[in-house]
């Protein structure tokens with residue numbers, strides 16, 4: 060076989076990640092090939108050369124010293140590397156292979172890549188690749204990749220390129236989507252290796268093999284048998300020296316969107332039956348799960364922050380930049396919209412400065428066994444039966460007899476001990492009362508009870524009541540990741556589709572993140588303030604915080620503001636609250652209206668405006684609206700931008716679909732999209748899309764009366780796409796829909812319902828949120844409302860005046876009170 064030559068460029072080569080994990084992982088890869096002992100990839104006996112470059116912004120002399128320090132203190136020889144003297148010699152050799160490049164400008168990349176190419180071309184017969192590992196902050200991704208793409212033309216020399224990217228990949232769905240789009244313009248999906256080091260932890264890589272080896276277990280992994288799944292990642296450390304990073308991230312972005320969501324997919328996915336094409340079948344199965352996750356909601360999310368957070372953050376970042384409410388702890392209950400897992404709570408929990416360091420997944424089974432006779436004996440028998448069976452089969456399984464008493468089993472569960480915690484080594488533990496497991500070759504059974512700390516009770520049971528197995532290969536996660544990249548295997552990496560779907564799960568939580576006061580806890584949570592209970596779809600902290608519960612601040616100020624806001628605005632009903640509170644309240648009112656209309660006439664017609672204001676409302680509706688109603692609901696658009704409807708993120712329909720429609724059972728034939736894009740012709744007057752839409756309305760609603768219309772308010776007083784001074788404001792009663800040209804610069808052409816149509820609605824709600832609406836609300840109040848000459852031309856919203864229907868203003872505190880930070884108003 061021809062030799063292989065891997066050129067590794069480690070950007071951020073002297074950084075934290077490189078120091079702690081990456082150089083060791085690269086050394087492991089090097090040693091596996093140099094001295095193939097102890098788990099070396101057997102097939103790789105052919106020569107495999109490495110050229111190692113480190114890149115960074117420091118001056119070469121400084122960086123070289125740092126690299127030396129890393130090699131002296133962080134890269135270690137271990138048993139797996141064979142003889143220690145040989146290993147030490149190899150370590151020296153490895154270090155001499157590393158060349159550092161200071162990278163600022165495009166030309167620096169050019170020089171580095173030329174040098175790499177020279178090295179790779181030394182052996183013309185070798186199969187060559189370049190592996191660019193970006194162990195750098197996200198702000199460096201784009202410039203680094205652009206320079207690399209522009210300056211490094213490896214393709215001409217038949218050198219394949221792999222790009223390894225660390226998290227975070229974006230801050231939310233939109234930014235991740237943008238970044239992915241840019242990446243995919245430069246590289247192919249198969250070239251991208253997005254790391255999630257949890258996917259490479261030894262127990263985690265064994266979840267699917269373990270499931271596959273136990274087909275009887277598969278029959279139990281569903282809503283009939285599983286009570287709940289706990290996915291925990293507890294840490295004792297704080298944010299340490301990463302405050303400037305963590306300040307923008309918080310715990311949800313840091314570990315929920317990636318590690319914990321990925322772990323959930325591995326438990327929840329339908330094990331592919333077609334084992335011939337495993338990686339792509341697993342990819343598809345994971346995507347299916349991610350599509351079915353019902354996004355987290357406010358009531359199913361608890362947030363916390365350790366007491367010293369802001370104090371410690373202030374040592375690293377300017378106080379004015381500190382995000383005071385950033386959570387360092389969260390507990391979130393997710394559920395899946397799938398027949399297999401419907402209503403099974405997946406409890407995801409993670410936090411810093413907690414009482415112990417422990418990462419595990421625990422599948423807890425329902426207690427479905429009902430004993431009728433000889434129950435005391437049955438309990439005794441359950442506890443012993445597995446042992447008896449084991450004695451009978453011990454020859455086959457080589458399971459030794461236990462010498463100790465096996466106490467009564469209390470819970471049927473499987474615990475995947477990913478790291479730390481009561482297990483001293485990574486373990487998969489399964490209650491003996493559940494099943495006698497089979498193990499794949501990658502796991503070996505552990506009989507020694509010393510592998511867990513006995514003084515602890517073991518997740519509500521005794522260690523002896525479990526079968527335990529540990530991965531044969533317990534390599535560090537980064538060592539596994541590097542090996543997988545070298546081997547070109549992407550199963551333990553995150554694809555673009557997975558990344559984006561995972562962000563969608565969390566966008567919702569991120570939306571209320573900045574305005575939700577986390578519960579404050581002391582390091583180690585000695586007062587157990589973070590313990591919580593599951594009540595239906597809600598999570599609640601178990602104990603009231605006597606001392607300083609941040610959550611109390613909100614109700615008090617809420618009451619204060621409630622007292623200050625009147626019940627009417629411009630003579631019509633006004634509902635005030637936080638923007639989240641308003642979304643909940645409006646969703647509830649829409650739901651009640653739907654219930655009553657469906658009960659009386661079997662159908663409910665609702666029209667939504669676009670923009671960002673209704674997003675929270677849609678998210679609330681998607682969660683709270685019982686699915687049986689949606690089949691009777693017709694969804695209409697108040698207005699739409701003349702853009703490519705399905706593809707353009709400016710399109711109102713696109714957002715409506717992303718936030719609401721795809722999550723509910725509304726029949727597609729009930730979604731009435733404005734025909735702004737007909738075969739690529741955008742609001743072409745010849746096609747008369749506005750008249751078509753008006754005809755659909757006449758057809759579906761002969762009395763032209765919508766049951767509910769949700770409007771917004773622009774800072775200039777516009778509503779729907781009826782802008783100040785627009786001729787559309789003068790539409791006669793026969794013109795139900797029209798096209799206007801007066802929108803803002805980015806999307807001036809819009810299709811919109813007209814005032815005569817809106818004013819026929821049974822219920823109209825105007826949703827106004829955000830501080831930038833304070834000015835227009837003041838102007839409207841100053842105008843005194845009412846229809847005076849010219850006032851509608853100036854403030855189109857004042858033309859909304861349903862003749863036979865109700866009009867309610869939903870105005871949030873920020874819009875009503877302006878800039879004041881209402882959470883801390885009393886400080």
Ligand SMILES: O=C1O[C@H](COP(=O)(O)O)[C@@H](O)[C@H](O)[C@H]1O
Pocket residue numbers: 294313314418478
């Ligand atoms: O990705 C991350 O994980 C670490 C914890 O990883 P572990 O392998 O030590 O369990 C966490 O501390 C960090 O905040 C997060 O970014």
